[in-house]
Amino acid sequence: MIIRRYLVKQVIETSLVVIALLTLIMMGGRLIKYFGIAAQGRLDASILFSIVGYRLPEFLTLILPLGFFIGLMLVFGRLYIDHEMAVLNSSGISRNHLARLLLPLTIAFLALQMILMVWVSPWGLRQYEQLSSTQAVRTGFDLVRPKEFVSSGVYTIYASDLSEDRKNLKDIVFYQRAEKEGKPNVVILAREATRVEIPNDPASVVDLIDGRRYELYPGQPRYTQAEFQRYRLRIENNKEEDVTGTQAEAMRISQLWEKRQDPVIESELGWRVFVPFAMIVALMLAVALSEVNPRQGRYYRLLPAILIFASLIVALMAIKTRITRAELGIWAYPAVLFTYAIVTLFFLRKPNLTAKLNLKLNK
Template structure:
């Protein structure tokens, strides 16, 4: 029917537009967090955009169900507001007629969410863990940020540089080192990193002073040098451990007896199921009453979404703690929310109030 094609076109366009907006907002928030860590010297600036890309990819399966929920809600709300639903109802096309096309559209977006939940997100989580592991084992000079004291994990070095030039050279360098078994502090006008042919990494300090030992002790020394080659201890990159969130789905099926793995499996499956349940809520809340304003149904819909999300989080925690049977999983959340959605949709399809108040509470 023409009306079905109109629903497909408008709802899909609204869903994609909302998904794009949510992705941009999420990306900006993630970038702010990552740049803050880089500015504090907690993370290398060279991996900010890599982490940002993988983090954005890992959130696609979470944002798309919300975008589809809002897309269906806003589309049908506009039809109600412009009296298109009234005209369709007069022609014998009621609300329940749209259940089938909405679910067909949900199958399309559900396939994308499933691909993200079972493949793209675990892949992105594994890549994020690998990048963080490589950063943790990266050479010291790559972690130095201008104007920030940076501690090199595992080496005992603390670096500070007033300026970091584009070619990697440093100016106004301070280094605190414990590699000789005693405290040593070096101050140099400039420095530059270099690699030996065998792969060893050094930081050449130029025109500086070495303060070796504890001040006040007989063996305390102050040495001036033209060049001091500081060895940057090589670090062996270990394989990053795979968390349950990054575990491939095929490997996960063989470890479902583990509580964390079982909870993660139900969480991935729940992302797709939630999309279909939310579609029914969108149809039930789409009716717009002019007297209540345009935002009243949207506010209620957002509240229901947060309640649903929190219940899923509680269910996953209970599954991890063993409070719920692994077979039950979080099906009780989806089942309960689906039953309520079906009831509300039935009430709306028969032009009844979504919540019937007791007679004594009604205005007579």
């Protein structure tokens, strides 16, 4: 149908422009943040764009629904402003019929959103975490600057000089803060340090030459001391036993299903399964909220509509937090979506209700 092709083309073009702008704004701000971290010596500048690329699918899972909704609002608003909606209505085509014509496109966006949330975004997060984990254990030696202290997690490193290939350090001071109560802080002083390359080993391994190792117990008047001619130091991340929200976001859908009894896993599983259906609610809200008088302009209801749709996303995020704390069940996701859908459907079946309410309020 000609009308369907016309609407689909308009919605796709407008939505893509909005999504591109939102992505540019969000990723630009994140890139500036990473540049600041790299300037402080806490991040290798060569991996900046890799980090941004891996995080992009995660951001798109939030940008895509909002961009699609704004695109719908702009297209339907223009139909009213240019009197095209009046022509369509006089031809027997209502706004609800137009919504049905756009349903296949909405399902396509829903499928794209589900692919992003179920497969692409977790994969990007896994790659990002692997890159960050490697960077965290290597940052101290890879990014050390002469005569400056460089901190990375529980580690702090100082070197008076280093070679151009960053494999040999001179006059090393290494400090490791105790992560558990009762454990000692470790301080190592060495004349020289040499990087040891071990294939497929994410840890940073260094041979220290001619130095001393101290164990200091916080709050206690005791310490231990040992001298060495050569000491191999291995720095690696400690793995947490409990599953955190960030770890759950990076897990495969099959892993989530196997551990679905865990509240954190349950919240992430429901988030991936039900949130894509916000696309259907976006179509219904756009049809219900986009009606404007030509004198009012196409942007008259855009901001209130964005706030209403944003409230849906915020409600879903709040539910995710509550499920993580075992305060709600996974049923809360579809409950919120159905609530918004039913209220919107009520306004769609009563097209004059909004105008009557506004008239009463103005009186």
